[in-house]
Structures are given as structure tokens and as C-alpha cells.
Amino acid sequence: MIREQLAAAVRQALVDEGVPDVEVHLERPARLEHGDWSTNVALASAKRAGRNPRELAAAIVARLESAGVPHLREVEIAGPGFINFRLAPSWLHEVLTDVVERGTEAFGASEPGSGHHICVEMISANPTGPLHAGHARGACYADALANILTRTGNRVQREYYINDRGTQLDVFARSLAAVRAGEPIPEDGYGGEYILEWGAEMPPGADPLEWGYQRALAEIRGGLERLGIHMDHWFSERSMAETGAIEQTLADLRERGVVYDAEGAVWLRSTDFGDDKDRVLVKSDGEYTYILPDIAYHRDKFGRGFDLLIDVFGADHHGYVTRLKAGVAALGHDPDELEVRITQIVRLEREGEEVKLSKRTGELIELTAMIDEVGADATRFTYLLQSIDSQQTVDLAVIAANTMDNPVFYVQMAHARACSIQRKAASEGIATRPLGEVDLSVLTGERELAVLRSLSEFDEVIAMAARERAPHKVTTWVRELAAAFHGFFHDRYVVGEGIPPEVTQARLWLVEAARVGLAVGLGVLGVGAPEKL
RNA sequence: GCCCCCGUAGCUCAGCUGGACAGAGCAACGGACUUCUAAUCCGCAGGUCGCAGGUUCGAAUCCUGCCGGGGGCGCCA
Numbered sequence: 317m318i319r320e321q322l323a324a325a326v327r328q329a330l331v332d333e334g335v336p337d338v339e340v341h342l343e344r345p346a347r348l349e350h351g352d353w354s355t356n357v358a359l360a361s362a363k364r365a366g367r368n369p370r371e372l373a374a375a376i377v378a379r380l381e382s383a384g385v386p387h388l389r390e391v392e393i394a395g396p397g398f399i400n401f402r403l404a405p406s407w408l409h410e411v412l413t414d415v416v417e418r419g420t421e422a423f424g425a426s427e428p429g430s431g432h433h434i435c436v437e438m439i440s441a442n443p444t445g446p447l448h449a450g451h452a453r454g455a456c457y458a459d460a461l462a463n464i465l466t467r468t469g470n471r472v473q474r475e476y477y478i479n480d481r482g483t484q485l486d487v488f489a490r491s492l493a494a495v496r497a498g499e500p501i502p503e504d505g506y507g508g509e510y511i512l513e514w515g516a517e518m519p520p521g522a523d524p525l526e527w528g529y530q531r532a533l534a535e536i537r538g539g540l541e542r543l544g545i546h547m548d549h550w551f552s553e554r555s556m557a558e559t560g561a562i563e564q565t566l567a568d569l570r571e572r573g574v575v576y577d578a579e580g581a582v583w584l585r586s587t588d589f590g591d592d593k594d595r596v597l598v599k600s601d602g603e604y605t606y607i608l609p610d611i612a613y614h615r616d617k618f619g620r621g622f623d624l625l626i627d628v629f630g631a632d633h634h635g636y637v638t639r640l641k642a643g644v645a646a647l648g649h650d651p652d653e654l655e656v657r658i659t660q661i662v663r664l665e666r667e668g669e670e671v672k673l674s675k676r677t678g679e680l681i682e683l684t685a686m687i688d689e690v691g692a693d694a695t696r697f698t699y700l701l702q703s704i705d706s707q708q709t710v711d712l713a714v715i716a717a718n719t720m721d722n723p724v725f726y727v728q729m730a731h732a733r734a735c736s737i738q739r740k741a742a743s744e745g746i747a748t749r750p751l752g753e754v755d756l757s758v759l760t761g762e763r764e765l766a767v768l769r770s771l772s773e774f775d776e777v778i779a780m781a782a783r784e785r786a787p788h789k790v791t792t793w794v795r796e797l798a799a800a801f802h803g804f805f806h807d808r809y810v811v812g813e814g815i816p817p818e819v820t821q822a823r824l825w826l827v828e829a830a831r832v833g834l835a836v837g838l839g840v841l842g843v844g845a846p847e848k849l
Numbered sequence: 850g851c852c853c854c855c856g857u858a859g860c861u862c863a864g865c866u867g868g869a870c871a872g873a874g875c876a877a878c879g880g881a882c883u884u885c886u887a888a889u890c891c892g893c894a895g896g897u898c899g900c901a902g903g904u905u906c907g908a909a910u911c912c913u914g915c916c917g918g919g920g921g922c923g924c925c926a
Contacts, residue, residue: 599924635921740885812884
């Protein structure tokens with residue numbers, strides 16, 4: 317709010333200076349001594365105004381000083397022509413009130429339904445084995461992204477696409493059947509130890525494909541359950557074969573003239589849509605390739621009314637993006653309605669030693685094993701520490717530890733401490749007076765203001781996290797908030813001897829605001845906010 | 850050969866649509882506990898932002914090339 321008020325005042329000042337229609341950006345200076353807010357408009361519009369930046373800035377400042385902007389204490393010109401605003405602490409007291417009034421439900425939230433209707437597809441690993449730690453990165457990312465998009469006003473559905481037919485599943489079934497029959501696993505089969513376990517587990521007479529795929533799916537669901545990730549929809553590829561959706565999609569593509577027959581196969585003219593070669597939709601043996609059902613699936617999603625599809629894939633599927641987008645475009649959709657986010661690979665270590673591929677699966681360590689070792693909260697928080705664009709190295713020993721170098725612990729600790737203060741106040745019989753009756757102006761210490769300043773950033777942070785599909789920005793923020801709160805906790809007692817009652821009251825509300833911020837930050841990331849540790 | 854991601858402090862990483870002397874955590878060193886969780890806090894130290902050009906009043910940020918690391922280029926998924 318203060319941001320808009322300042323921007324409006326600057327805009328008006330520019331108009332009065334005869335420089336209309338300028339976009340005014342207000343930024344938070346990197347350094348506190350540059351003020352609470354700053355703008356570079358004078359630099360940015362100097363050329364257009366035909367004036368020198370500092371001179372233009374001076375003119376703006378002169379007008380602002382008489383404009384009566386709330387909370388504004390001082391305006392200065394700095395460097396080549398930045399305008400810096402210094403505000404009275406009262407602007408942060410207003411932030412406190414705002415945070416408390418919005419509470420955990422609404423803090424950082426935009427108007428519900430103001431955005432898109434989005435389908436976030438995540439993981440979609442073949443039901444041929446357990447999820448591993450790499451899948452988990454994508455799952456944690458996608459789930460947090462879905463939370464962020466929901467909070468910023470979108471309607472979001474989480475979906476898992478199950479490849480419950482096709483070559484991979486056949487191979488899987490043959491591997492299970494071989495184990496059951498006491499025969500060696502086929503050359504091209506699945507070789508992990510879980511195949512031996514599952515093969516032995518399979519009841520006699522069971523259809524290895526049906527049984528195996530249900531077994532794998534149960535494993536996958538169980539893993540996600542433990543991470544606290546819930547799908548709104550498990551979409552079965554097979555269901556499309558049953559409803560004829562795949563045939564319809566092919567017919568649709570034929571009608572659009574983007575399909576041709578050659579060499580006994582049916583091809584999609586994907587080169588018309590940016591692909592580097594055309595792709596086979598139906599093989600010469602009459603079977604579909606994976607891409608046709610995938611196009612049909614995306615067609616189905618559009619048919620269900622989503623106006624934006626976000627697919628989260630692992631790095632090993634990046635080569636697939638162009639042809640999938642081509643498929644969507646071939647259906648007549650704007651390719652921008654399908655957005656694919658790629659998560660880069662994860663490398664696991666234990667005390668600096670690389671964790672070798674799991675014997676059980678022949679791939680990365682399993683998700684459930686990781687949760688057993690470090691817990692669900694640490695798994696989720698760790699995966700959300702950094703951008704998905706870069707490879708990640710995770711040391712399991714570090715994130716399993718309840719120590720300072722474990723960031724999830726640090727943030728949860730801040731939340732637990734906030735709760736502990738509230739418990740303390742309650743046990744001392746201190747009644748919290750209504751916020752409106754409490755004098756917040758006693759909150760002037762830098763420790764207190766730092767917490768509020770951090771809280772004041774959240775609306776921008778979550779908006780940017782949503783826009784850039786970057787949940788890690790929320791992680792960075794909540795770590796900073798936690799740091800500010802630990803500092804406050806250490807230096808400013810809320811309850812105790814020698815603390816005036818009015819200060820206790822104001823600080824109790826500060827604690828509540830911080831608690832809301834920490835709970836919302838952690839909640840959006842899918843990480844628990846415990847009241848005690 | 851072509852495509853994608855990355856290359857910032859000893860280590861792991863932030864750095865917003867380009868902006869003011871490049872930030873955090875860990876590790877190292879030095880401090881701080883009679884009161885709400887010291888599982889914390891404070892201080893000090895540490896960087897040619899891979900390299901070379903370009904655009905700009907201004908580049909870690911945008912563009913080009915090169916070097917290095919990772920991933921991908923099937924009538925597999």
C-alpha cells in the first residue's frame with residue numbers, strides 16, 4: 317500500500333513537471349542507508365523529459381515534500397539521480413496490523429480466482445517401480461508451485477499421468493513374470509532388487525502387468541503420501557484407450573492436415589510447429605508411440621477447461637518439450653498455453669561421499685529411503701532451497717541433523733520460538749489486548765523493525781515466485797524472516813521482569829505477525845510449522 | 850554435430866523486470882547465556898561474479914563468441 321502511495325505521489329509530481337505517462341518503479345534499496353524505498357524514474361525518464369537526471373529528481377523531490385505523503389519522513393537525491401525515501405516506523409506498524417488481520421489464510425494472498433485455471437502435471441513416472449530422490453525434487457517443486465499459484469489467485473489442480481500401458485509396462489511385467497517363474501530377467505528388463513521382491517510377492521496366477529502396475533502405483537502413492545503431496549487427479553493413459561480419446565485425437569489431427577502416412581507409419585508434421593523432425597504417432601506395427609497418447613492427454617486437459625497447463629519434468633525429458641509443444645500447437649492451441657518446467661538433476665552425498673545408485677532400483681536412492689533418513693520436512697525444504705535450473709547436491713547427513721547448518725531446522729525453530737513466547741505469555745496470565753488498543757509505536761528497535769520489514773516484502777516475493785515459477789524465492793524469504801526473528805528473540809524480551817506492559821503487548825503482536833509469516837512461508841512450501849521442537 | 854541447464858567467497862547457494870561500494874549459510878577466527886528454546890545471537894575475515902567482446906548514463910544481470918561441468922537428441926517413455 318505504501319508502495320502504491322509513493323508511486324502515485326511520484327507520478328503526480330512528474331505530471332506536474334510536465335512529464336506524463338511515466339511508469340514509476342519503486343524498489344527496495346539493497347542498503348538500508350539508501351532509505352526504505354527508492355526509485356530511478358529520474359534516471360529512466362530524464363532523456364524523454366529532455367532534462368538532466370539530478371535536476372529532474374530535484375524538481376520531483378521539491379513537489380513531494382509538499383505533497384503530504386503518509387509516513388514519509390525524508391526524501392533525498394543520491395548518486396546519479398536516485399530518489400530515496402525514508403519513512404517513519406509507523407509504515408511498518410501498519411504492515412504489522414495488515415499481517416495480523418489477514419492471518420495465515422490471507423497473508424500474501426491475491427483475490428481468489430483472479431488468475432488462471434491451471435493444471436500442474438507432476439512426476440508422471442512410469443508405474444514400474446518406486447519413486448526416487450530425483451522424482452522427489454520435481455514433486456516438491458511442483459507441489460510448492462501449485463500452492464504458490466493458488467495463493468496468488470489461481471485455481472490449480474495437481475495431476476499425475478499414469479502410463480498404464482505401453483512398452484515400458486510390458487517390459488516391467490515380463491521382468492516380474494520371469495522372477496515369478498524362476499527364470500532369469502530378460503536382457504532389456506528391469507533389474508533392480510525390488511523386481512525380485514515384488515516378483516516373489518506376486519500371488520500365483522496374477523496377471524503380472526495388472527498386478528505389477530497396481531503394486532508400483534501403491535508404492536508411488538505411498539511415497540507421495542509421506543511427503544504430504546496429494547494429487548487431485550490420477551489420470552490413466554488406459555482410460556483414453558477406453559473412451560476413444562486417442563483415436564479422436566488422431567482424427568482431429570488428420571482433419572487439421574498435420575498428419576501424413578509414410579513408411580507404413582503415421583507421422584505428425586511437427587516440423588511445422590518448431591520441431592526439428594517429424595514424429596511418428598502410430599508405428600508400422602499399429603501401436604501408438606508415447607507421443608500420441610500424450611497429445612491426447614493434453615487435449616483432454618484443455619477440454620476440461622484449463623487455460624494453462626504446467627508440466628514439470630526431469631532433465632532427462634527436456635528433449636521431449638519441443639515435440640510436446642508442437643503437438644499442442646498442432647491441435648490448434650497457442651503453444652504458450654503449455655508451459656514445461658524442467659528440474660535439473662540431484663546428486664546425493666552423505667558426509668561428502670557421493671551416494672551411489674541404489675541397489676534396490678538401480679537408480680538414485682528411493683524417495684521413501686530418503687524420508688526415512690532425513691524426514692519429509694527436510695526433504696521438501698531442501699529441494700526448495702535453490703532454483704530448479706541448477707543441479708543440486710544434497711548432503712543427507714547435513715539435512716538429517718538438528719543443527720545450525722540445517723536450514724529447515726533454523727526456520728522451524730523460529731516458528732517454535734514464536735509459539736513458545738505466546739505460551740509463556742499465556743502461562744504468566746498475560747491477556748493480549750485487542751490489536752486496535754495496543755500502541756505499536758513503541759516498536760522502534762532495529763530488531764523489531766527488521767522483522768516487520770521482512771514481512772512487508774512477502775506480497776512482492778510471492779507474486780514474483782508465482783510469476784517466475786520459482787518457489788525457492790519463498791524459501792529464501794522465509795529464511796531471512798527467520799533470521800530477523802531469531803535476532804529479535806535474542807535481544808528483545810517480550811515477557812519478563814522490567815518490561816513495561818505496553819511493550820509486552822506490542823511485542824506480542826509483533827510475535828504473532830512473525831508467526832503468521834513463518835507459518836505461511838513454510839506452509840506454502842509444504843513444510844510443517846511445529847509449535848515445539 | 851545440434852538442443853537445454855549451470856559456471857558468483859574454501860564449501861553449498863541467493864542476487865527481483867539491468868541500477869548506487871556483490872549477499873546469506875556453513876567452514877575458520879574472536880566474543881555473548883540470572884528472564885520467552887545458546888538448536889540462538891554478535892563481530893572479524895573471505896570474491897578478477899569462467900574468459901573475451903558488444904548494447905547502455907549504468908551489466909553478476911541483456912546479446913554474441915569461446916572455455917569448463919551436467920543433461921538430452923529412437924517407429925523407448
